[in-house]
Amino acid sequence: MADDLTKYEQIAYDVRKKILSGLYKKNQQLPLERDMEIQYDVSRTTIKKAIDMLVQEGYVVKRRGAGTFVKEFNMDDLGDEATSPIQYRGFTEKHPDQAVSSDVLYFNIEQADEDIATKLNIKPREFVYHLVRVRKVNKAPVTFQRTFIPISLLMGLRFDNVVDSLYTFAEESGGVKIQSAHENISAVMPTEEEAKQLQIPQTLPLLQIESQVFLDTGQVFEYTISRYRSDKHTFHTVEMR
The missing domain is CATH 1.10.10.10 (Winged helix-like DNA-binding domain superfamily/Winged helix DNA-binding domain)
Structure with missing residues (x-):
């Protein structure tokens, strides 16, 4: 037994x-x-x-x-090949011994359209933070990242808060606890802007990770589309039968 x-x-x-x-x-x-x-x-x-x-x-x-x-997440987004999750870590936590920085290309407060509202489990036209960042490791651009966060979950977010670790600010100053993420992974070709910001030829495929990040309350804290340089990033997973 x-x-x-x-x-x-x-x-x-x-x-x-x-x-x-x-x-x-x-x-x-x-x-x-x-x-x-x-x-x-x-x-x-x-x-x-x-x-x-x-x-x-x-x-x-x-x-x-x-x-x-x-x-409350979209089961269809997980697909038929959902794997057992591993401990979720943010971008900065994944590079503990390296210099992580961000170029903030866009930071604004907007009303969520239907697609973003669905991803965040909020009503359309509710206000969200919309930020676009190029994340760097040791000054080299690694990922082009577009993020949406409901304002109701993180009041008072400012431009200078998103230059460094967003999660550190959210947990230490925002009083929230980030617990888990559901991610879809696919290969995509870069746009002209992404190729320019990541300093790659437009013929180099990117590794796209689409993430819904959850708080310990079950609320969706963040929806992010991260597009990684495929020559600079490797995705590791463990599957058990």
């Missing part, structure tokens, strides 16, 4: 599969822990471990006094 560690991972896998298949829909409450105890024939501790794993992975969110709910 499998030990508790294996068992709670199996339960988390089963619930995750039900979420990805659409059996558990966004905003749907999961069965109560006492009911899951009976369903899986395990202890309450094992169920709690499985739920905590799903919270860390970004699939569900706990609401005090109400229960555990599936996060």
Whole structure:
């Protein structure tokens, strides 16, 4: 018989599969822990471990006094080949021993169109920050990044706050806790502006990572399209059967 560690991972896998298949829909409450105890024939501790794993992975969110709910994200965006998430880190955190900087090309407050509103799970025409940055590592341009953030989640953001680590400002000054991200990865060709800013020929493909970043409350904090130089960036993942 499998030990508790294996068992709670199996339960988390089963619930995750039900979420990805659409059996558990966004905003749907999961069965109560006492009911899951009976369903899986395990202890309450094992169920709690499985739920905590799903919270860390970004699939569900706990609401005090109400229960555990599936996060509100677009299941179709995950695709059929969704992999087990790894710990989410921002751009600066991914380069801890290097000099990270940003050229801010655009920073403004705008009303969200329908597409951006859907990505951020807000109503169309709600106000958002829209920023465009070229992220650099050791002064070399690595990624062209376009970001949208609801103003309601981060009041008082200024130009000088986005030159450095946006997440550091958000967590230390904005009082939010960034927990997870859902990402789609694809290959695209650069626009003329992207090629110019990244200092590459327009024939070099870019690695596009489209991200929805979630807070620990389950709210969508950020929608970002990052286009990385394919000669400067490698994406690593681990998949388990």
